[in-house]
Amino acid sequence: MAQINKANEYFNTKLYTGNGSTQAVTGVNFQPDWTWIKCRNDSQEPRLVDSVRGTTKYLDASLAIAELTDTNILTSFDTDGFTLGDDAISNLNGNTHASWNWLAGGTASSNTDGTITSSVSANTTSGFSVVTWTGTGANATIGHGISTPQMIILKNRDSAENWIVGHNSNGWTKYQSLNLSDSVSTASNIWQNTAPTSSVFSIGDSGKVNGSGNGIVAYCFAEKKGFSKFGSYVGNGDASNNTFVYTGFKPSFLIIKDTATNSWIMKDNKMNPYNATYDNFLLPDLANAESSGTYKVCDFLSNGFKIGDTNSNYGGSGRTYIYMAFAENPLVGTNNIPATAR
Secondary structure (H helix, E strand, O other), X not given: OOOOOOHHHOEEEEEEEOOOOOEEEEOOOOOOOEEEEEEOOOOOOOEEEEOOOOOOEEEEOOOOOOOEEOOOOEEEEEOOEEEEOOOOOOOOOOOXXXXXXXXXXXXXXXXXXXXXXXXXXXXXXXXXXXEEEEOOOOOEEEEOOOOOOOEEEXXXXXXXXXXXXXXXXXXXXXXXXXXOOOOOEEOHHHHOOOOOOOOEEEEOOOHHHHOOOOEEEEEEEOOOOOOEEEEEEEOOOOOOOOOEEEOOOEEEEXXXXXXXXXXXXXXXXXXXXXXXXXXXXXXXXXXXXXXXXXXXXXXXXXXXXXXXXXXXXXXXXXXEEEEEEEEEEOOOOOOOOOOOOO
C-alpha cells in the first residue's frame, strides 16, 4: 500500500484575501477535487465545490438548501489551486477567507460495486473519494472507491434536506447533520444499521440519503495511518489539564462535534500557526465569522491534540465528541520533517 510522505500533496489549507474580481488562488500544491471555502472576517455561508458535480455547482454547509448554480464562485480547479470569480461571498474585495482542499482522483469513473451505479473520483492513497448517484427511494448500496470509510458527509443535491454525517465512532445506526448543532440521532433508514465495507456503504429509503430521482453526493474518508484519523474522545472538564487525543501525527486540520447539542468546530494550522492562549476557529454549521480571542479549543502537538478548556462545544466534563483530523507531517514513509509541537 502506498504511503504518504507529504500530507500537503493530498490535503492543504490555503488562506486568501478577496479582490472582488477574478483571482487565481495558488499554493495549494495540487489540483483539488473538493474545495470548502469560508469567509473569516464576515458572516457568510460556506461554499463547497467539487470536480465531480462541476465548478458551476455549489453546496452550502450551513444550510439544508439544494445545490445551487453560480458561475462566479469557483470557475476552475487548477494545477496548484483554483480560480475564483467575482462572487461577493467567496471573493469580496478585502475579505479574508480560508479554503480547505482535498485531492481525490480527478475525472470520475463509473462504479458498479453497489446496487446503484455511482460516479466516483477516488484517491486510494489518501483514502478520500467524491461519490455521486441518483436516488431510488429504496434500500441500496453505493460503491465508494476507497478502503472502508470511517466518515461520510452526504447531501441530497436536489432537495432541501439536512446534511447527513456518518462516523465510525457514533456507529452506523446513527447520524448527525453538518448544518445543525443537533445531537446524535438514530434511524434505520439512513445507513440501514450497516457499517461501510471496503467496497460499498449502505443507504436506506430516507429522502435525506436516497430520494427517488434526486442527485446525491457523498464525501467519503478512510483512515490512513500517519495522515488522517477519525475517532472520539471524552472531555474531562479540567481547564488546566483537559483530554489529550492521540492521532499519531501533528494535526494541520481538525473538526470536532459534540454528540449532544453544540456547534461543529473547525480549526487549522494556518489560522492558528502557533499554539496560543486563544484559538481562531470557524463553525461549519453557521455563517458566523471566525472566532478569536475568547476560547482555547486545543493545542496541536507532535502526535495529537490537547483540549484547551471546558467549553461544552469541545471540552465539557463527561461529554463525548467525534472528530476528523488530517496531518501536517505524516509520521510514516520517508518524511524527514520533524513533527514538533508549536
